[in-house]
Amino acid sequence: MNDDTIICRCEEVTLGEIKQAIKEGARDVNGIKRRTRAGMGLCQGRTCEKLVQMILKQELGKEYKELKPASDRPPVRPLTFGVLGGDKDE
Secondary structure (H helix, E strand, O other): OOOOOEEEOOOOEEHHHHHHHHHOOOOOHHHHHHHHOOOOOOOOOOOOHHHHHHHHHHHHOOOHHHOOOOOOOOOOOOOOHHHHOOOOOO
């Protein structure tokens, strides 16, 4: 793969951008997310998280078991569509 290869299709993040984030100090998937938005798109990392882990493994010389997965951040509280649409009765 060359540095122009798209790793996160949702956010159009390239291999080169992920490598740069690692050079700037990212050491896990969450660090990559904060610096590049990889894994923050529509699929929420279901497509690219494994690729990002593979790149971290290669660039840092670590094993998969040493890498932390991305943290899940569910909504603070569920909302109905009525609330989102501005329905005052909700």
